[in-house]
Structure formats: structure tokens, C-alpha cells
Amino acid sequence: MADSAALYRTVRLIRRFEERAVELVRAKQIFGGIHPCTGQEAIAAGTCAALRRDDVITSTHRGHGHVLAKGADPARMMAELAGRATGLNRGRGGSMHAADFTVGVLGANAIVGAAAPIATGAAWAARRAGSDRVALTYFGDGAVSQGVVLEAFNLAALWRAPVIFVCENNGWATTTRTADHAAGSITGRAEAFGIPAARVDGMDPEAVLAATAEAVARARGGAGPTLLECLTYRFDAHHTWEHTARPRYRTPEEVEAGRARDPLAVQGARIPVADRARIDADVEQLMDAAVRFALDAPLPDPATALDHLYADGTRVRAGAA
Amino acid sequence: MTILSYLKALNRAITDEMERDPTVCVFGEDVRAAVTNVTAGLVKRFGAERVLDMPISEQAFTGVATGAALSGQRPLIEYQIPALLFLAFEQIVNQAHKFSLMTGGQTRVPVTYLVPSSGSRDGWAGQHSDHPYSLFAHVGVKTAVPATPADAYGLLVTALRDDDPVVVFAPAGAMGRREDVDPAALAPVPLGVGRIHRPGTDVTVVAVGHLVHDALEVAEELSGTISVEVFDPRTLHPFDWQGLAASLERTGRLVVVDDSNRSCGIGGEILATAAEQMRLTAPPKRVTRPDGAVLPFAEELDRALQPSRDQLRTAIQTVAKAGGFR
Incomplete structure (x- = not known):
């Protein structure tokens, strides 16, 4: 079980990773932009601290934190964002599809809610294989009105599948308030299927860890799924295009209030100042090395653009011949 | 020589592969009762853990198959109606099919999607009579449309052994075909060979x-x-x-x-x-x-x-x- 310093380190790593990635977007070193998870780091840090390396997760379009917290190499992750041949996905996935099967990251998914049944299937398969592995799937508040998420709740509950549903409720589905897109409650949706559900302080890594540990124990013990609704706030844009497009949907006052409670400060207050400074310096070094690795990494060869389209190497016709 | 019906060929292909490979499992609506007859006898022979009746949740159980495939299983999904592929299209095309490329080859998604009685079934009207194989060929999902019992057997076996998603359409107009075959000569038929x-x-x-x-x-x-x-x-x-x-x-x-x-x-x-x-x-x-x-x-x-x-x-x-x- 992670200690306070380890949780702080994960939050700090994700925060600095996102800040450096946003800089690289501005410098046009990252093509296409990103969905920064700044402000939501406690959820990734707390949930993954309750998982084993061989447990699996599925992530979302706002997924850098999850992928890093589960153990992916920040350098190869940054290289992936920069579209490099040595990125996690060899430059084929980018920010929204980062995956690292060696540490149980079954991929970030760019269709809201679509990974909920995939994680449920992975959980079912783990049990079929006689393993006590669990699957954990993240989605935002915007996903709770996707039929496929509710269908996945039903299947997971019917089968008591070892899956943990983690809703990161940051109050906004892009520019629509939760209250304007979701009738009823989020926990109520799970409860309707007989799935235990809890609201968790998603700004506190230790609270998230405690709640997740309980859910993981339930799943490993054969008692089935849990939903955790983690209340959080997105400090930055929905996507970096907002930095130039500047759509108006949150007032500066709201953003300021939302940023008042920062997971970095919450967790940082729990460890000695000297330890915190040492961790910050370590993370800084790690991120410097990660950015250097990413920018020095080779670009993929356009001739390989269709590699991996099929697992068995089936080749398709070119677009011009 | 023996008479093999198209329907029996499908059933036999699944049975043989489930016998050969313990990771092959069957998902679908009413597959235990085998309302299409394609899955007849499977639950008795292989047990309820490998033959799963699904709720009417095509999107979710299609995604479940993807997750199971990412974790070492080889699911076959039976869809009772061709138009159910439209409901599951996102999970097949945008999820299962894209994982190999998007992950840079880190994983494979061996799922077979079987549609018995695709096309018109005579009198089933607008929402049960589609034949959407061209859609899958267009998006690049491996697509088989066997015409004969022996090819139905051979192509379904190949689909189940393939490491990528494969859709197998068994046309309603072919489901009644029968063929004199040597059972020992039934064999996998490779994809891409006419x-x-x-x-x-x-x-x-x-x-x-x-x-x-x-x-x-x-x-x-x-x-x-x-x-x-x-x-x-x-x-x-x-x-x-x-x-x-x-x-x-x-x-x-x-x-x-x-x-x-x-x-x-x-x-x-x-x-x-x-x-x-x-x-x-x-x-x-x-x-x-x-x-x-x-x-x-x-x-x-x-x-x-x-x-x-x-x-x-x-x-x-x-x-x-x-x-x-x-």
C-alpha cells in the first residue's frame, strides 16, 4: 500500500507531466493537442495505488494521469504524445489512445463510456482464467448517460464481475454542467443495478485510495463491482484548443473556486517539507529527461503507416496504385 | 461421404474449435436454448461458463467480448438479426478493429461475429432483412460470406483461429443448403482465397x-x-x-x-x-x-x-x- 510520500510523488508527476505536455502543445511539438487532467490527479494516484501491477485499467480521453499512475514510463508516454516511433504505441495512438499492456493499461479510449464493457469483459476473463486480477475503468460524468455504460453496469452486477467503475465527476461534460446532462444521481444509477456506490473526495488521494482499496477487496473476494463517484475539478481546458478558442462556459470565479482545493496541496501538506522538495526535484529531473527523450526520439517512417492494422500482418491495398 | 447441412456446418465448426481450444467461448442472446440452432448442444457439452446467454445489450456484450479477447479469450458472438450489427458497429469497428493499430501492435482482438440468416429471411421486413457485409469490408474488418456448407465450416474455423476480429455472414438464402462431404476432408478455408x-x-x-x-x-x-x-x-x-x-x-x-x-x-x-x-x-x-x-x-x-x-x-x-x- 502506498505511503503518503508515494501518493504525493504520483500527483506531482502527473501535474508536471501535464504542464510540460501543454508547453509542448504550445510549442507545436505535440500534434493535435491534449485533454489535460490537471486538478484531477488525486483520482489516478489514489486508485492505481490500490491496484497490483497485473490488474488492468481502461482510461479515457483525459487519461495521461491514469496511464502514468499505473506505471507507464513517462518518457515513452511523452514520446507517444509527440508522435514518435519509440512512444508507448509507436506513435499510432497519441494522447487519447495511450496503452501499455506490460503494466495493465488496456488503452485510453476516445469514445466516452465505450471502455466500460471492455473492462467488464477483461474482468470476466480474468475470473474465467482462475485469476484474482481485477479491472478498473475510468469515465467522466459525461459518460453516465451513455447506454453502454449502464448496460455494462447490468452485466457486471449480474456476473459479479471483478470490476471497479470510477466516475471522475469534474462537473462538466465539455461545456455542459452535470446537472444539465444527467437526471437523477450518478451513484443512484449503480444502486439501481444493485452495485454498491460511494461518493468520494476526488481531490484527496488518500480518500480515493481508501475507497478503492475497499472496492478492490470486494472485487477480488468475488463480491462483484463497485462504483466510485470521485468529485473533482478540471483546472485547465477541456482540450488545449480552448487555449486559443476560449469558449465561455465557466466564469473566472468558478474556476478560481474550483482550483482552491488542489490535490497537490492536499497531499503535500501530509509530508515533511524537505521530503516534498526532494520529490519535486526528482520529478523535475524525470520530466526533463522525459521531454528530452521524446523530442530526440525518431519520427515514424510514413512507409509504416499501416503496420499493425491487423495482428496477423494482413496487408491492404494502397490508396493510390 | 455424408450429407452436411449449412446449419450443421456452423454448429460443427464451433463445437470442434471449443473442443480444440478452451479459450473459445460463445456469447449471444438465447444461445443456450439455441433459438437459431447454430449453438445447439453447446451448453450441455461445454457448460454455462463457456456459453453465455446475454441480456439484450448488444453494445455492451460486444464490448465485453473485446475485453475478454484482450485478456486471452476467443469469444464468438452470435447476433440473431443482421441489423444488430448496426447497434454494435461502434464496438466492432471503432473499438475491436482499431486496437491493434492504435496500440502499435501491443495486442490483438480475436473475436468472431457470426450472423446466421443474414439478408432477407422472407417476410421479416425492414429491420430484419439487411445484408451489411459491404460496410464491414469498407471499414476493413475481415469479412466472410460463405456460400456452401463446407465453406461455412472452413471459414468459421478460420475466423475463430484468426487473431483479428472477423465477421461471418451466413446468408439466409444459403442456410438451407446441404452438401455431400467427406467429414474427414472438412478443413479451415483461408481468408482472401476465392x-x-x-x-x-x-x-x-x-x-x-x-x-x-x-x-x-x-x-x-x-x-x-x-x-x-x-x-x-x-x-x-x-x-x-x-x-x-x-x-x-x-x-x-x-x-x-x-x-x-x-x-x-x-x-x-x-x-x-x-x-x-x-x-x-x-x-x-x-x-x-x-x-x-x-x-x-x-x-x-x-x-x-x-x-x-x-x-x-x-x-x-x-x-x-x-x-x-x-
């Missing part, structure tokens, strides 16, 4: 799925005047372009009969490829459903929109007589 059911020298007819049998009947009727070669691609993606080119080297004339809607159907792609790259001595023709067809209910109306033998005969005669390209 089959010439009848050799000929004047016109190549490319026929998809159940239409192979119509093409063979028309070829026989015309045999006194026109020598028709019947080419069955068996899989639409990958497609046996080499096999088609070799046939056109012999005939130089092409008719395609395809149960897709006309615009953007596989028939159009076959004509286009032949026109671009193969030997054609006369303008080719295709017989398809109309543009954007929705099959109406009444028998006369349902039939009116499907490719008919009359249409095929006329097309063959026209192409055979057509003046050559200059």
Missing part, C-alpha cells in the same frame, strides 16, 4: 454468398450459348483480387451479383478494381439491391428489391454480346 465453382470462358460472374447458387443455376441454363465462370470470393475483406484477375484473363467480361445496396456496395468496388487493373474486353455490369434499399414487407416487394436470376441472366447476356472496348 473459389471457382464452375469454370467458363466467356463471362466471369462474381457471386457473393447465397447468390453463388443462383449464379450456378443461371450458368447452367445459359450453357448452350454462353460459357460462364462462377467465381465466389468467399471473403470480401481480404478479397482475392489475384483470383479475379486470373479469371478475367480467361474471360475478359465481368458481371457481379451482390446483395448489397448499389451505391458503395462491394459490387461497385469489384467493378472499379477490374476497370482499373484487370483485363476487360467489354463494359462490366452488376446486379445488386437498389441504391439505399429498405426491404418492404410483402413478398412481391421483398423479392422485387433483391438481385434476381432474371436480372443476372440479362446482365450476362448483355455483357456477353457487348462490343469490345476499342
